[in-house]
Amino acid sequence: MSDVLVEMIQRYTDARAGDGPFTTAIEGLTILRANGERAPSHMIYKPALCAAVQGTKWMICGERRLEYRAGQALVVNVEMPALGRIVEASPSKPFLGVVIEFELAVMREVMEALHAPPQSDADAGAGVFVTNLDGPLADCVRRALLLLDTPKAIPILYPSIMREICYWLLTGPGGADVARIALASGHAQRVISAIHALRDRFTELLRIEDLALIAQMSPSAFHREFKTLTSMTPLQYQKQLRLLEARRLMVEDSAKVETAAFRVGYESSSQFSREYARMFGAPPGRDVAALRGTFAQHEA
Incomplete structure (x- = not known):
């Protein structure tokens, strides 16, 4: 499967100038290519599946450093600023990757339809983790890329592929983290509500008490759960x-x-x-x- 994905991305990017990233006809699906190592770059990561098909990349969010290489994917469950860097790439073997942004409404629908949904009422866990890109999940990525050759089929077929991606993530090893952080009504979801408020009002004076009130938590508990989720303090x-x-x-x-x-x-x-x-x-x-x-x- 990895060779197939490499060939598909190589063919797509060879037809375009530059290194990318390349937006595609599928909203929320971006193709990455880099013909050499990149300097660290800061950006805001949205909830997404960030798949490495060839080469290696790492991400630093707060105090955590996560590396993912060919055959692995970074699963980001909460919007957060982070530092990323491509560390394994060359003209003969470029870094190749795919970013598929999650549709949280679809994720909720899939979770509600599961016979045995993952437990989602635990305390907050880290908002980002690395998983293997193999089996059905890799096949979903392959079929999503295949749709780029037939744009008219995208609005009809891509929604079902997104549902499959949600299913395999929710039923996979990190399913509890996906459910708890992205969908739950417990501590994680309340912290995420405060994160959204902070994102929308980041130019204002920060008061932990105000954010804790939004999260319906004590300031000390909010500060602790915020750092657990994002690996950084609110400030x-x-x-x-x-x-x-x-x-x-x-x-x-x-x-x-x-x-x-x-x-x-x-x-x-x-x-x-x-x-x-x-x-x-x-x-x-x-x-x-x-x-x-x-x-x-x-x-x-």
């Missing part, structure tokens, strides 16, 4: 969201450093620049200039 989570958005504003909207800092909630541009350099490895001006140079090379 660290907010800071990464702010800095990622500021970076986007400077790169895509050509915002000045001070403007970007103010728009994401910083009152001090010097504090912003210090925290930015710690996260991205260079001061804002130098980092943005380097990113624009990289984008220009890809577009040339």
